[in-house]
Amino acid sequence: MKKLLIVFHSMTGGARQMAEAAARGACGEPDIEVRTVRAVEAGGDDVLRADGYLFVTPENLASMAGAMKDFFDRSYYVALDRIQGRPYAALICAGSDGENAARQIARIALGWRLKPIAEPLIVCTHAQTPEAILAPKTISAADLARCEEAGAALAAGLALGIF
Ligand SMILES: Cc1cc2nc3c(=O)[nH]c(=O)nc-3n(C[C@H](O)[C@H](O)[C@H](O)COP(=O)(O)O)c2cc1C
DSSP: OEEEEEEEOOSSSHHHHHHHHHHHHHHTSTTEEEEEEEGGGOOHHHHHHOSEEEEEEEEETTEEOHHHHHHHHHHHHHHTTTSTTOEEEEEEEESSOOHHHHHHHHHHHHHHTOEEOSOOEEEEOOOOSHHHHHSOOOOOHHHHHHHHHHHHHHHHHHHHTOO
């Protein structure tokens, strides 16, 4: 059975809801084992054990969230040259932008020689004031459906071995 690893970080709930939606989509694929792990609890061994990856992070200060970066810092050299060719996708939760976090993940994935299976999916929460940024987030049904589709597509491709 192929294994899909979903690694996420979330402070106010947006990226967590996106990761959960992606996991729901992926779980519709019977031949795929889906593991959803918080970035602070994930590491190189989880990366090595999986056949494909979904990285889900907020954009904070024009960067992926620090906890997500810490996951990559701890995992990068453990997995280097051992996971090339495996498929991945990235989901970004952003207040207004998200492009830089997406670029950073793409750069790290390129170093790992992973295969992107889709453009990064950026969900914008339109949180721009301090109050809005610190408030709990509710991701719209339409955006959750996009995340669910992303999870389903990655899982289906993994199951069929088309990546
Ligand atoms: C310290 C901090 C910095 C942020 N910087 C950015 C940013 O550079 N670009 C952006 O689009 N959103 C930025 N945001 C907004 C978050 O991306 C947004 O609130 C998102 O919903 C957070 O995801 P979460 O709900 O999973 O924590 C920032 C939020 C915080 C707390």
